[in-house]
Amino acid sequence: MNLRKELIELVKKYVLESENKEFYREPLVGFSSAEDPLFKNIKGNIGAEHLYPQDILPESKTVISFFIPFSEMVVSSNRVNEAVSTEWAESYVKTNALINRISEKIIEYLESIDIKAATIKATHNFDKKTLKSGWSHRSAAYVAGLGTFGVNRMLITEVGCAGRYGTVIMSQEISTDKRTEEEYCLYYKNGSCLKCVKACPVNALSPDGFDRFKCHHRLRDISKQFTDIGLCDVCGKCVVSCPLATIDK
Ligand code: B12
Numbered sequence: 001m002n003l004r005k006e007l008i009e010l011v012k013k014y015v016l017e018s019e020n021k022e023f024y025r026e027p028l029v030g031f032s033s034a035e036d037p038l039f040k041n042i043k044g045n046i047g048a049e050h051l052y053p054q055d056i057l058p059e060s061k062t063v064i065s066f067f068i069p070f071s072e073m074v075v076s077s078n079r080v081n082e083a084v085s086t087e088w089a090e091s092y093v094k095t096n097a098l099i100n101r102i103s104e105k106i107i108e109y110l111e112s113i114d115i116k117a118a119t120i121k122a123t124h125n126f127d128k129k130t131l132k133s134g135w136s137h138r139s140a141a142y143v144a145g146l147g148t149f150g151v152n153r154m155l156i157t158e159v160g161c162a163g164r165y166g167t168v169i170m171s172q173e174i175s176t177d178k179r180t181e182e183e184y185c186l187y188y189k190n191g192s193c194l195k196c197v198k199a200c201p202v203n204a205l206s207p208d209g210f211d212r213f214k215c216h217h218r219l220r221d222i223s224k225q226f227t228d229i230g231l232c233d234v235c236g237k238c239v240v241s242c243p244l245a246t247i248d249k
Contacts, residue, residue, distance in 0.1 A: 004031065004174050010109060011066045014102045023091045025069040025246070028157055030144030030177045034060040034169065042139045049127065051134045057118040059171035064106065065141040067155075068095055069163035069246065078240045082201055084222050088240075089232040092164075096122040099166035106168045116171035122164060124231070131212045137165035145177035150185035152196035152238040153210050158182075162236075162245040184244055199241030 008029045015027045032038075034053035043050045053060040070091055077085035103119035110117040126133040138155040141147065147157035154161035158180075186193035187207060197205045204214040219233035226232035239245055 002174075003172065006109075007064060007106065010106060011102055014105060015068055015098070018094075018098055020091070020094045020098075023071055023074050023087075023094060024163075025071055025159060026249075027069065028067045028146055028159060030065045030067075030141060030146040031174060032063045032065065032140070032144040033173075033176050034063055036063075036143050036176075038143045042136060042143075046132055046136055046139070047130070049130070049132060049134055050136065053169045056120065056135070057116060057169045057171065059116050060118075060169045061173040062170050062176070063140055063144060064168045064170065065137070065144040065146055066099075066102070066166050067141060067146055067157055067159075067163055068099065068166070069157070069159045070095075072246055075162045075240050075245050078236050082237075084225070084234055084236065086226075086229070088236050089222075089226040089229050089234050092232055092234045093230040095164045096124075099164060103166050103168050110168075110170055110172070117168055119166070119168045122166055131216055135167065137167050140167050141165050143179070145179040148180060148182060148184055148188075150196070150242065150244070151187045151194065151207050152185075152205065152242055154239055154242070156184035156242075156244050158247060159249055160244050160246040161242055162239050186243065193243065195241045195243065196238040199237040201235070201237060205238055 011027050011029050015024050039052055053063050074087050074091045077087040099122035107117040120135040141155050147155040150156045150161060183189045202214045202218045204211040219235055222235060223233045
């Protein structure tokens with residue numbers, strides 16, 4: 001098997017055999033070049049604090065992005081009313097841990113075959129004042145061809161937008177993925193939908209922008225309900241209201 005296939009299989013195995021496998025569907029993995037000019041666009045878009053792959057791993061050649069999609073069970077549990085479901089909160093905590101574990105396993109494997117690698121935590125790696133991180137997993141996933149952005153600010157993939165992203169950067173060059181031409185978001189496609197905008201309980205979303213401070217305020221309030229589960233600054237109504245939250249391949 002070649003390295004590309006091995007890495008894809010490794011991610012699938014850890015997700016589909018995880019102790020909470022009922023939370024997930026089959027993951028997606030994409031590869032981009034660490035030299036892709038879009039990494040410069042991301043820095044321009046997000047700000048000077050956003051890192052290049054080379055800032056994280058000086059020898060970086062390839063960026064591995066993976067998406068762990070939530071199961072219909074997790075998504076539909078959070079559609080029921082304005083309250084956030086326990087399953088959504090639990091899947092957040094478990095998936096962040098799973099992303100970090102998978103990333104560490106990939107690094108362990110790559111180092112065992114003399115390839116250097118590094119990762120960035122799944123979340124809680126953002127500046128509390130600006131609410132921006134030094135590494136945007138979903139922007140990297142866009143570069144790796146995993147999807148296109150929606151009005152809800154999620155990266156929408158061929159299997160939907162409900163799920164979470166991880167990144168590993170490695171020193172080995174391998175073939176990269178083509179970016180998708182597909183415009184998934186129905187508003188960007190034909191001006192319809194905007195269900196995410198209507199679903200946001202604090203009106204943080206509009207087709208022209210997103211008030212991340214308003215959103216963060218709600219997430220922090222919600223986290224007080226789930227202290228027994230862990231740090232659950234969650235909501236996800238803009239995700240589960242999207243008709244493309246889950247897509248059957
Ligand atoms: C800080 C942060 C927040 C902040 C601010 C969010 C924001 N939109 O800015 C708060 C606390 C409010 C928040 C809320 C949520 N978050 Co959050 N958060 C992060 C974190 C840690 C950093 C994101 C960041 O730096 N944001 C700053 C903005 C400017 O960058 P960005 O949103 O990543 O990317 C934007 C730009 O790149 C831009 N863009 C515009 N044009 C173009 C063109 C090109 C070519 C490219 C490449 C990019 C691009 O589009 C992107 C989306 O707006 C990431 C984890 C990580 N390190 O990546 C998770 C992350 C973004 N969060 C996530 C989620 C799921 C949520 C919530 C649904 C909460 C929940 N789990 O219930 C809400 C949704 C809010 C929303 N609609 O965006 C997921 C998103 C998964 C997905 N399917 O896309 C992430 C990626 C975590 C993960 N590991 O999967 N979050």
